[in-house]
Amino acid sequence: MNGALLSAQTGLEAQNLRMQFISNNLANSETTGYKSTSPEFAALMTLRVREPSASEGAASGGLQVGTGVQTIGSVTDFSQGAPVETKRSLDIMINGDGFIPVVKEDGTRIFTRGGSFNIDADGRIVTLENYALDPEISVPDNAEAVMIAKDGVVEVKTADSDEMTEIGQLEIVKFLNQNGLRILEGGYYEKVVDASGDEMIGTADEDGYGSFMQGYKEASNVNTITELVNMINAQRGYEMSAKAMTAAGDMMSTLNNAV
Incomplete structure (x- = not known):
């Protein structure tokens, strides 16, 4: 030819x-x-x-x-998308670098930049696809409000107390090469080969890690x-x-x- x-x-x-x-x-x-x-x-x-x-x-x-x-x-x-205020307490975005680890029902650990979360029948904070936070965070049945700080500390106000009670902390993860992650349906990412480098677990709002913003979602970039x-x-x-x-x-x- x-x-x-x-x-x-x-x-x-x-x-x-x-x-x-x-x-x-x-x-x-x-x-x-x-x-x-x-x-x-x-x-x-x-x-x-x-x-x-x-x-x-x-x-x-x-x-x-x-x-x-x-x-x-x-x-x-992976440049930052604009913050979109929703005022919904379980809408979470990361302002800066990092991913939130969640776990699928089959035990696979995957990562997201945030979005809308819910509370399932067992009280766990989960994504819309029913993927639980990793590590898992559960909200008490009598919780009246959920507060998420910039560093990922999750607190609740219960009906029988006027003070906030800490129930867990959102983990934040970075990768040396984000483009080495596999893109999954629904805006999730998965580490499948060494191309992305190891997970670097840190504390939000410290040492170059992004901070959590409650009541916001990240717009498309x-x-x-x-x-x-x-x-x-x-x-x-x-x-x-x-x-x-x-x-x-x-x-x-x-x-x-x-x-």
Whole structure:
């Protein structure tokens, strides 16, 4: 097959994938805690038609022909989303770096940037998907109010006391390489390989860890204007690759008819 056609085909595939990322980002522009993602591209292997040489005092770079583009991975933008006040006591966001660890029903430990929490039938503070905090925090049946401090200390006011009682503390976790985490459905993250580094457990609002904000949720960090510009660029790139395929096909047809 013609090399130009193959190279143009990889361009079409790359721009199509880029559009898929852009579409997903735009679809989640209002999703709580969503972090925008983008693909990373690199040139495919270059074919060495003729090796570089130096003859008669003149240096030659030889003849090397590229074979197109490939996708090497994706990158997540973990920059802070804007705080959105809800005034709901069990809405929690992290202002700064870090994740809240929760545990699935099968015992898998995963991580979230926060969101809406509830109290289940057993009194545990859980996510909307019924994932319990890890370590678990339970609210007494007679609790009238729940207070969460910036450092993650959770206190309740009960019906039989005028003072706040501490019932636990939210754990906060950081990773050296956040992009090494696996993105799960629902805005959760999972450590599956060593690419992310070990969990670094700390105290919120100290030593570079973010602080907890009660009554707030973190908005998506998608910049819709940037995504629309990227969409136009991807569309133009796709059109140019399609034109390159058409031109290469026409050239092959002309060559075949001339033989």
